[in-house]
Amino acid sequence: MLSARGPSIVTLPRAPPAQAAPHFFHNARMRRADRLFQIVQLIRGRRLTTADYLAQRLEVSMRTVYRDIAALAEQGVPIEGEAGVGYRMRAGFDLPPLMFSKQEAQALVASVRLAESRLDAALARQAENALSKILAVLPLDARAAAESLPVFAPLPALDPATSAHLTALREATEGKCKLKMGYLDLGGVHTERVVRPLACIFWGPVWTLAAWCELREDFRSFRVDRIETLDVLPQRFRDEPGKSLADMQRQLCPAPEGGEGCEPGGRPGCAVS
Numbered sequence: 001m002l003s004a005r006g007p008s009i010v011t012l013p014r015a016p017p018a019q020a021a022p023h024f025f026h027n028a029r030m031r032r033a034d035r036l037f038q039i040v041q042l043i044r045g046r047r048l049t050t051a052d053y054l055a056q057r058l059e060v061s062m063r064t065v066y067r068d069i070a071a072l073a074e075q076g077v078p079i080e081g082e083a084g085v086g087y088r089m090r091a092g093f094d095l096p097p098l099m100f101s102k103q104e105a106q107a108l109v110a111s112v113r114l115a116e117s118r119l120d121a122a123l124a125r126q127a128e129n130a131l132s133k134i135l136a137v138l139p140l141d142a143r144a145a146a147e148s149l150p151v152f153a154p155l156p157a158l159d160p161a162t163s164a165h166l167t168a169l170r171e172a173t174e175g176k177c178k179l180k181m182g183y184l185d186l187g188g189v190h191t192e193r194v195v196r197p198l199a200c201i202f203w204g205p206v207w208t209l210a211a212w213c214e215l216r217e218d219f220r221s222f223r224v225d226r227i228e229t230l231d232v233l234p235q236r237f238r239d240e241p242g243k244s245l246a247d248m249q250r251q252l253c254p255a256p257e258g259g260e261g262c263e264p265g266g267r268p269g270c271a272v273s
Helices: 023-029 032-044 049-058 061-074 101-117 121-136 140-147 161-174 245-252
Strands: 079-082 086-091 177-184 192-202 208-214 216-221 227-236
Touching: 032 049, 032 061, 032 086, 049 061, 061 079, 079 101, 101 121, 101 140, 121 140, 161 192, 161 208, 161 227, 177 245, 192 245, 208 245, 216 227, 216 245
Parallel strands: none
Antiparallel strands: 079 086, 177 192, 177 227, 192 208, 208 216
């Protein structure tokens, strides 16, 4: 239920029975309280959420979405926006801690197991720590189901140099710090580069750094395992027109009319140094 007194609180629905209905019956039988809770969660997770998006996610009509939004507003949930434009949650609104189902807990375990060997050591440790905290507060049956999940990714971890470089690249990208690096390209030519790091992208066997290269005055993708030396410079940069990650995506992989381009950093065929 939703309370209009004091800070608005959404009470979580009780856990479903062990014999849950098949997925295609889920939305038809969803209680209104469950749907209202999901609407709050979906709006909280996006900057702007349209009624059409909510209707598609919840598999209900637009009219039902408008009615539910109005009900939430009447109960004091601070939703801002209007029909035809979109909705957002006013800053400061929060919900009680969530509980995960067995399947959701298993999905978290699988995600961390798949990611650990592919992440740099620092981020892999944080992923493991976060998972441990989640598992510690789960009911015993959900925790047992998650920990016994027979899904593993026994791939070799990144070599120490690549892992260390990936940590530095990730932190420099977040902090918008320029980098100076010695790089050995695919032709065996060594160059010294000053770059603006834009994103770290995993392509299966290798990581690449998407960057604006000041030497070439253009976008480049650098294989992290070919970086020989790396220094984080004190100079910071701001996104400038023509030098951002979005600009790189548009330049290297332009979207066809009416469609979407490739992911930032490029697909096979995009420039890789």
